[in-house]
Amino acid sequence: MAEVTLKGIEKTYPNGFKAVHGVDLNIREGEFMVFVGPSGCAKSTTLRMIAGLEDISEGDVYIGDRRVNDLPPKDRGISMVFQNYALYPHMSVYENMAFGLKQQKLAKAEVEQRIAEAAKTLDIEHLLKNKPGEMSGGQRQRVALGRAMVRKPDVFLFDEPLSNLDAKLRVSTRVSIAQLHNDLKAEGQNATMIYVTHDQVEAMTLGDRICVLNQGQIMQVDTPMNLYQYPANKFVAGFIGSPAMNIIKVRIDDIDGVMNVIAESGHRWELPKQKQGLARQRTGEWVWFGVRPEHIQLASDFTSPCEVNTQRHKIDVVESMGNELYLYFQLGGDRMISRIPFDADRLVSGGDSALLKFRVSQCHLFDLDTEETLGQEPVGLKRP
Numbered sequence: 001m002a003e004v005t006l007k008g009i010e011k012t013y014p015n016g017f018k019a020v021h022g023v024d025l026n027i028r029e030g031e032f033m034v035f036v037g038p039s040g041c042a043k044s045t046t047l048r049m050i051a052g053l054e055d056i057s058e059g060d061v062y063i064g065d066r067r068v069n070d071l072p073p074k075d076r077g078i079s080m081v082f083q084n085y086a087l088y089p090h091m092s093v094y095e096n097m098a099f100g101l102k103q104q105k106l107a108k109a110e111v112e113q114r115i116a117e118a119a120k121t122l123d124i125e126h127l128l129k130n131k132p133g134e135m136s137g138g139q140r141q142r143v144a145l146g147r148a149m150v151r152k153p154d155v156f157l158f159d160e161p162l163s164n165l166d167a168k169l170r171v172s173t174r175v176s177i178a179q180l181h182n183d184l185k186a187e188g189q190n191a192t193m194i195y196v197t198h199d200q201v202e203a204m205t206l207g208d209r210i211c212v213l214n215q216g217q218i219m220q221v222d223t224p225m226n227l228y229q230y231p232a233n234k235f236v237a238g239f240i241g242s243p244a245m246n247i248i249k250v251r252i253d254d255i256d257g258v259m260n261v262i263a264e265s266g267h268r269w270e271l272p273k274q275k276q277g278l279a280r281q282r283t284g285e286w287v288w289f290g291v292r293p294e295h296i297q298l299a300s301d302f303t304s305p306c307e308v309n310t311q312r313h314k315i316d317v318v319e320s321m322g323n324e325l326y327l328y329f330q331l332g333g334d335r336m337i338s339r340i341p342f343d344a345d346r347l348v349s350g351g352d353s354a355l356l357k358f359r360v361s362q363c364h365l366f367d368l369d370t371e372e373t374l375g376q377e378p379v380g381l382k383r384p
């Protein structure tokens with residue numbers, strides 16, 4: 001059981017490339033923290049510094065109250081699970097799981113008991129005699145999880161553990177990892193988990209909190225819902241959520257005392273009440289305007305095309321997800337996406353023109369240069 005604290009962590013690789021630029025983060029005891037960000041943003045580098053697999057150029061890493069910068073990996077109370085399983089091919093599942101424990105010189109009975117428990121939890125009891133080569137990717141990853149579990153670490157470190165699995169296994173193994181975290185908590189073990197992924201769906205579903213990284217810097221740390229509802233900047237807004245938020249350049253305009261935003265294409269939206277004040281201070285300025293796909297809906301058949309924030313657009317492409325549709329349309333030079341529930345009575349096809357209602361009460365505005373979020377949170381929604 002341990003919290004993990006990063007203080008001013010930096011990493012410069014021997015070739016001079018600076019991958020991590022001053023990361024400060026406290027991961028609470030028992031917390032499931034996800035590092036998410038695009039490929040190359042230094043998720044693995046940061047995780048490997050916590051693990052002790054990579055030197056720390058600047059700053060300090062604490063696990064519990066111990067500064068671990070100079071401790072070898074085996075003394076840090078961590079277990080790591082990698083994308084490529086890293087199992088010993090010539091050993092059976094049982095031997096793979098027992099290997100680290102034997103090195104710790106644990107009694108045989110204790111080793112047997114821990115492996116039996118983990119195998120039961122992960123549903124791999126029937127595989128204990130198999131070699132890794134005789135198993136599917138999903139089974140191998142369960143074994144790798146089991147090998148991490150039996151060490152009873154204070155901190156689990158995961159580096160994209162599901163990336164090699166097909167879509168279905170990815171989901172079921174993801175649920176197993178969430179279950180493992182819950183089970184350990186219920187047993188009072190309260191294991192801290194740090195989980196690296198480039199997949200924002202994994203991040204959203206697994207994380208108690210998510211740390212969004214970009215180019216070796218933290219963009220925002222918060223709960224999944226807060227990241228979604230209150231992105232601190234344009235990067236987080238565009239990264240969290242699928243399909244991604246529509247973000248276009250607009251000018252703030254005062255139309256008869258009511259603040260609007262106007263795109264280069266000439267399309268115009270009236271801003272909601274809670275954004276009127278801050279927009280007024282920036283009259284005439286260009287900003288980024290963000291609207292999530294689910295906040296662009298088909299207007300009802302009875303809606304007047306003149307109604308506020310309602311616009312007619314030619315739908316270029318319709319993608320059907322079964323339960324919902326993605327409508328793509330062009331707004332000046334920007335491709336926009338609307339996400340609507342499937343309704344058999346109101347079919348839309350590519351080439352159709354559709355009346356779309358923008359629900360701007362949950363729109364976002366970002367400074368054009370700093371890309372930081374402008375203004376306050378939506379009324380009625382409180383941050384914890």
Ligand code: ADP
Nearest residue numbers: 013015017019038039040041042043044045046
């Ligand atoms: P991520 O896991 O987020 O995809 P990494 O932590 O692997 O990113 O890499 C972060 C950055 O550091 C990348 O630009 C990568 O090319 C660079 N990098 C990684 N390892 C080394 C290395 N050994 N030497 C130099 N640069 C490296």
Ligand code: MG
Nearest residue numbers: 043044045160
């Ligand atoms: Mg990586």
